[in-house]
Amino acid sequence: MPRTVIAQISDPHITGPGDELFEGSDPVGNLTKALQHASQRSNAVLITGDCVARAGTDNEYRGFSEVLASVDVEVALCAGNHDESEKMQRLYSLPSRNGRLDYVLAVPEGKVVVMDSARLGRGDGALDRDQLEWLDSELSDGVPTLIAMHHPCFATGGKALDSVRLDDASIVGLTDVVARHDVLAVVSGHAHMTLSAPFAGTTAYICPSVAYEFGFQGRNLMHRPGLPQYMEYSWGTGGSAFMARVVTVAPDDQWFIMESF
Numbered sequence: 001m002p003r004t005v006i007a008q009i010s011d012p013h014i015t016g017p018g019d020e021l022f023e024g025s026d027p028v029g030n031l032t033k034a035l036q037h038a039s040q041r042s043n044a045v046l047i048t049g050d051c052v053a054r055a056g057t058d059n060e061y062r063g064f065s066e067v068l069a070s071v072d073v074e075v076a077l078c079a080g081n082h083d084e085s086e087k088m089q090r091l092y093s094l095p096s097r098n099g100r101l102d103y104v105l106a107v108p109e110g111k112v113v114v115m116d117s118a119r120l121g122r123g124d125g126a127l128d129r130d131q132l133e134w135l136d137s138e139l140s141d142g143v144p145t146l147i148a149m150h151h152p153c154f155a156t157g158g159k160a161l162d163s164v165r166l167d168d169a170s171i172v173g174l175t176d177v178v179a180r181h182d183v184l185a186v187v188s189g190h191a192h193m194t195l196s197a198p199f200a201g202t203t204a205y206i207c208p209s210v211a212y213e214f215g216f217q218g219r220n221l222m223h224r225p226g227l228p229q230y231m232e233y234s235w236g237t238g239g240s241a242f243m244a245r246v247v248t249v250a251p252d253d254q255w256f257i258m259e260s261f
């Protein structure tokens with residue numbers, strides 16, 4: 001049986017037509033390249049939030065919609081702190097629960113549980129009791145599952161980022177639920193850097209931003225233009241042989257045969 005392959009693109013931060021860009025970055029070009037590349041090799045493509053640049057304005061979503069319309073790819077969307085969850089549900093006809101962008105994406109050998117960790121007007125994230133109970137019930141069938149949300153569930157080591165991760169109570173609740181089940185991974189974005197850490201008996205991953213990258217220099221949180229990068233998760237029958245890797249789309253994506261098997 002072929003492996004199930006899920007692509008995770010994060011934090012594209014698409015601006016509206018005419019809006020100012022972050023210095024030197026090419027969010028539209030990078031997202032387009034990543035979507036085209038990922039769609040050729042994946043069963044599903046997921047964008048884990050901060051679909052738009054700053055404030056979830058109609059103009060920003062106009063820009064994001066233009067990118068989606070320019071590529072023949074179906075995407076699953078997650079809400080980030082720069083998004084407006086309810087607006088996304090309306091614009092992209094997304095499923096929801098209790099007004100939140102919580103839904104299950106079925107994939108060939110398993111599923112992705114998409115959770116809405118964004119709270120309007122706040123940089124940090126949260127999951128309430130109802131969401132955690134729903135997650136618990138979704139995990140009880142033993143199907144190989146990825147859990148996806150915008151906000152990371154572990155500390156990244158920088159004050160500026162750790163103050164806007166998933167809040168402490170939500171991390172405690174999520175740890176409790178995940179530890180009771182077999183979960184392939186918990187995947188997020190938000191930190192604009194590539195990280196992983198053990199979490200509640202599985203692994204939590206942070207996907208790099210496809211628009212711009214964060215890094216620490218001394219006491220400063222810096223940013224620079226990002227690469228068209230995304231995460232790829234794959235697994236075999238019953239969730240066996242799970243793997244995660246970063247995919248970078250090179251300018252012309254040129255590969256040369258080194259050895260044939």
Ligand SMILES: [Fe+2]
Nearest residue numbers: 011050190209
């Ligand atoms: Fe972001």
